Amino acid sequence: MPSHLHISVTFLQHTCHARLGKEDAAPNEWPPSPLRLFQAMVAGAAARWAGDDGSTRAALTAQAPVAALGWLANLCAATPPTILAPRAVTGQTVPRYVPNNSADLVAAKWSRGDVLAMFEDRTKKVFRPTHLLDGDTVHYLWPLDETSERQARQNEPTIAAAARCIVALGWGIDAAIGDARIIDEPQAARLSGERWEPGRVGTPGLRLPVSNTLDALIDRHAKFLDRLKDGVFHPVPRLRAFSTSAYRRASDVPPRPFAAFALRRLDDPEKSRPFGVENAAKVAAMLRHVACKATQKDRDYWAAVPGGSNMYVAGHTRDDPALTRGPTPPRFSYLPLPSIGSPYADGMIRRVLVAEPHDGDGRHAKWAAMRLAASDLIDEDTGEAVATLERLDPTDRVLRMFTQRSRAWITATPIVLPGYDGLKATKAAKLLSRACDQAGLPSGSVESFEFIGPPAHTGGAGRFFVPKYLRRWPLRWAVLHFTEKVEGPLALGAGRHCGLGALSAIDPRA
Amino acid sequence: MSDVLTKYDAWLNDDGPAALVIREHLMPVEGRDGVVFPATFAAEQGNDPNRFRGGYNIDGPFNGQPDGENVCLIDSVGSQANRVEPEFAKEKYRTLVPQITIKAGNEKEVSILDAGHRAGDALLRCTELAQELKASFESVGKGDAQALARIAPTSLVFGVWDSRDTQAKLPRILGSTIRAFNVRKLTRGAVYIPPLDYSALEVFSKEDKETAEGDKKSPLAQRGFVHNPASGSHGGIIATGGIRRDATLNLAALRLLNAGKDDPAPLRRYILGLSLVAFTHPSAFVGYLRQGCTLVRDPDKKPEFVEVHPDGKRAPAGITHEAALTFAETAAKAFGVGESKSVTFDKNAAKQDVTEAGKKNKKTRKTEKAEA
Numbered sequence: 001m002p003s004h005l006h007i008s009v010t011f012l013q014h015t016c017h018a019r020l021g022k023e024d025a026a027p028n029e030w031p032p033s034p035l036r037l038f039q040a041m042v043a044g045a046a047a048r049w050a051g052d053d054g055s056t057r058a059a060l061t062a063q064a065p066v067a068a069l070g071w072l073a074n075l076c077a078a079t080p081p082t083i084l085a086p087r088a089v090t091g092q093t094v095p096r097y098v099p100n101n102s103a104d105l106v107a108a109k110w111s112r113g114d115v116l117a118m119f120e121d122r123t124k125k126v127f128r129p130t131h132l133l134d135g136d137t138v139h140y141l142w143p144l145d146e147t148s149e150r151q152a153r154q155n156e157p158t159i160a161a162a163a164r165c166i167v168a169l170g171w172g173i174d175a176a177i178g179d180a181r182i183i184d185e186p187q188a189a190r191l192s193g194e195r196w197e198p199g200r201v202g203t204p205g206l207r208l209p210v211s212n213t214l215d216a217l218i219d220r221h222a223k224f225l226d227r228l229k230d231g232v233f234h235p236v237p238r239l240r241a242f243s244t245s246a247y248r249r250a251s252d253v254p255p256r257p258f259a260a261f262a263l264r265r266l267d268d269p270e271k272s273r274p275f276g277v278e279n280a281a282k283v284a285a286m287l288r289h290v291a292c293k294a295t296q297k298d299r300d301y302w303a304a305v306p307g308g309s310n311m312y313v314a315g316h317t318r319d320d321p322a323l324t325r326g327p328t329p330p331r332f333s334y335l336p337l338p339s340i341g342s343p344y345a346d347g348m349i350r351r352v353l354v355a356e357p358h359d360g361d362g363r364h365a366k367w368a369a370m371r372l373a374a375s376d377l378i379d380e381d382t383g384e385a386v387a388t389l390e391r392l393d394p395t396d397r398v399l400r401m402f403t404q405r406s407r408a409w410i411t412a413t414p415i416v417l418p419g420y421d422g423l424k425a426t427k428a429a430k431l432l433s434r435a436c437d438q439a440g441l442p443s444g445s446v447e448s449f450e451f452i453g454p455p456a457h458t459g460g461a462g463r464f465f466v467p468k469y470l471r472r473w474p475l476r477w478a479v480l481h482f483t484e485k486v487e488g489p490l491a492l493g494a495g496r497h498c499g500l501g502a503l504s505a506i507d508p509r510a
Numbered sequence: 511m512s513d514v515l516t517k518y519d520a521w522l523n524d525d526g527p528a529a530l531v532i533r534e535h536l537m538p539v540e541g542r543d544g545v546v547f548p549a550t551f552a553a554e555q556g557n558d559p560n561r562f563r564g565g566y567n568i569d570g571p572f573n574g575q576p577d578g579e580n581v582c583l584i585d586s587v588g589s590q591a592n593r594v595e596p597e598f599a600k601e602k603y604r605t606l607v608p609q610i611t612i613k614a615g616n617e618k619e620v621s622i623l624d625a626g627h628r629a630g631d632a633l634l635r636c637t638e639l640a641q642e643l644k645a646s647f648e649s650v651g652k653g654d655a656q657a658l659a660r661i662a663p664t665s666l667v668f669g670v671w672d673s674r675d676t677q678a679k680l681p682r683i684l685g686s687t688i689r690a691f692n693v694r695k696l697t698r699g700a701v702y703i704p705p706l707d708y709s710a711l712e713v714f715s716k717e718d719k720e721t722a723e724g725d726k727k728s729p730l731a732q733r734g735f736v737h738n739p740a741s742g743s744h745g746g747i748i749a750t751g752g753i754r755r756d757a758t759l760n761l762a763a764l765r766l767l768n769a770g771k772d773d774p775a776p777l778r779r780y781i782l783g784l785s786l787v788a789f790t791h792p793s794a795f796v797g798y799l800r801q802g803c804t805l806v807r808d809p810d811k812k813p814e815f816v817e818v819h820p821d822g823k824r825a826p827a828g829i830t831h832e833a834a835l836t837f838a839e840t841a842a843k844a845f846g847v848g849e850s851k852s853v854t855f856d857k858n859a860a861k862q863d864v865t866e867a868g869k870k871n872k873k874t875r876k877t878e879k880a881e882a
Contacts, residue, residue, distance in 0.1 A: 008821065010528075010818065012756075012760065013587075050768055089569075089570075091567075091569030091570075092562050093554060095562065096552075096586075098588070101674055104632040104635060104636045106633075110614035110615045110855070111615040112857075131572065136822075164820050168681060172682060173588075175685050175758050177529050179822075224677055225677050227677065
């Protein structure tokens with residue numbers, strides 16, 4: 001029966017103040033990263049085994065914990081743990097002014113007779129707790145194969161002892177207790193909490209210990225103790241011995257790498273070349289044509305991609321009869337972006353993006369960003385260049401409307417429903433649900449949606465150019481609410497790869 | 511060995527519970543629906559429209575709905591610790607810990623129990639205790655907390671960081687926080703009315719009076735010469751979801767206290783005794799917290815006292831304050847309470863420390879410059 005190494009941490013106060021960085025503005029870290037867990041265990045172990053083998057807190061040298069913690073770091077590096085954590089929300093950022101440790105200055109005033117002198121030297125400390133809503137225990141689970149299970153059983157007593165030395169996770173005020181043991185599959189299945197699955201190692205996300213993390217921590221701690229040595233402040237270097245992995249809940253919408261471009265005039269690249277929003281699919285077709293042409297320069301690169309450029313870039317999935325049913329194979333989506341988001345926005349298309357599927361690794365988007373920049377869009381009818389592509393600043397205001405994180409999204413170009421709805425609301429709702437599934441949105445990620453009329457910038461659905469093979473399906477506009485904030489770009493419907501069904505975030509402050 | 515001394519050893523064993531938790535329900539002295547004034551905090555600086563504007567620390571609503579659950583901080587961990595630690599200077603408990611006072615000048619005297627940073631406080635670095643404390647913190651780093659327990663045992667109970675010297679850090683064993691749930695925030699308005707019409711007495715003109723009234727920045731309003739209305743200021747909260755104190759005694763942290771080559775049991779029992787006395791203190795954590803915030807225990811809601819095991823399991827536990835005090839006295843006697851002292855603040859040592867700090871800073875800047 002498969003088994004798991006299980007380390008649990010129970011918070012005693014239902015709050016955690018861990019952050020993703022030292023600066024005040026750094027977002028809260030939830031769930032606590034495997035590296036944070038490892039550091040808490042190392043700190044506890046250093047105190048627990050202090051004195052053994054002549055070790056001190058500055059140099060954890062007792063053999064048992066060093067070997068076991070080293071093994072755990074390697075296990076994390078090779079197999080990041082699945083994390084089950086209570087649902088949590090971030091509280092507000094509240095500055096508190098706490099006394100600096102400088103009472104000697106005040107006492108000096110007292111000794112001069114100024115008995116009314118007060119502690120004035122205060123320092124700002126910004127608090128932003130993460131509140132745990134439906135539980136207090138975070139579970140870290142490592143699946144074990146035959147070899148790793150043997151090693152795990154050898155190290156289990158020491159790992160358990162180190163876990164039981166955990167006194168806090170996050171800040172010092174986040175009192176916590178830990179435990180560790182090997183459990184079987186049914187026991188693992190009974191653990192409660194939101195399930196956070198690791199992504200690929202090396203992707204941005206939570207920090208993981210690696211093989212040299214323990215040495216680096218011991219070295220860093222020694223430097224911390226010596227930071228005021230010989231009357232000189234020695235800055236303590238940051239810990240760099242770690243890896244990262246993206247973590248996602250089963251209901252989270254995976255991020256979508258993309259390359260964004262501005263459309264510029266050929267004769268004056270300083271100026272935009274706008275296209276009517278109704279021609280979104282035409283602009284997407286021109287963009288796809290440019291991308292297909294660019295693949296000829298990188299035949300070797302695309303030959304290594306399953307389906308090649310024919311499928312991934314050109315989207316010729318119908319060439320393979322096996323792919324006409326079932327999930328769409330990975331491919332680029334070409335999304336023209338209407339200028340929206342301000343009272344003066346005219347809804348014209350001045351920006352486009354090429355997006356990988358959700359959870360893409362970003363390699364192909366990088367390729368598109370590099371190869372398509374400075375390329376010209378060619379009008380299919382006239383064969384003439386009509387615009388040139390310029391790399392777009394990621395902070396561009398309109399681009400942010402389509403790529404920011406938001407819970408509420410609205411169609412900027414109409415969704416082509418993947419079937420005929422017979423003008424019935426219930427059937428349309430079913431088709432929209434299907435469109436969400438087809439777009440790769442995890443089940444349960446969409447909380448609710450409603451159909452709406454065409455937004456003002458579009459001038460009505462009837463004006464939109466729709467590729468011939470999609471003309472039998474209805475065009476619809478909708479607002480979607482997700483259970484959690486979702487990062488764009490998002491596109492839904494049968495036309496999501498060819499310029500239709502792009503969603504823009506609804507700014508909650510608007 | 512007396513039974514009292516070993517009675518709570520199960521809490522100190524490696525296979526024992528990891529923490530003790532008390533959850534007690536509180537209510538305003540006026541009644542459950544009474545208005546309570548929580549701690550207020552300064553506004554966050556900057557231009558972010560979502561920044562904290564100052565006032566009560568209320569987090570939520572958690573489900574995104576205006577009427578969703580929220581939680582309000584009434585008294586923080588640090589604040590609660592500062593309320594209970596000075597209790598060890600009172601007659602009933604003063605023999606449990608060494609009473610160390612620092613004299614600064616002829617009139618000022620500060621107890622170590624009131625020093626903000628406990629044994630790590632800069633105040634103590636400028637007394638004859640400096641070297642002893644330094645050695646104690648260094649011993650802690652080498653796995654022996656006995657010396658520190660003989661000078662400043664409450665530093666082991668409430669946590670300490672020797673930030674100005676050895677950098678030794680000890681975690682908090684005892685933590686307590688008071689929060690209110692599902693609160694409704696109130697505001698209040700008031701107006702200051704001057705006792706005389708100063709413009710009628712020609713102290714200033716009627717025009718000046720009209721301009722100054724309601725203008726908080728006006729010197730006349732600030733000095734109380736004209737009517738000064740104040741509206742929308744903090745009016746307290748009503749906690750519809752109740753008020754609760756969550757206190758934890760982290761036994762896992764207590765077990766990390768070692769005594770070098772000696773048996774750690776007497777040290778751990780001593781610190782456990784002090785922790786239990788504070789943990790079960792009947793009045794220090796509640797009562798009058800600040801103006802408008804006097805809290806008492808809710809007689810209709812039974813407090814929860816449990817031991818939490820490493821695997822998260824909870825089992826009922828309990829100890830009365832009197833039993834905790836008896837145990838603490840026995841454990842203190844067995845360990846040996848450190849000597850009480852009155853030491854003098856050494857102005858010259860402080861000057862030297864400040865001068866050295868200045869030199870250090872200059873030296874650091876020079877070093878940085880050279881490295882650059």
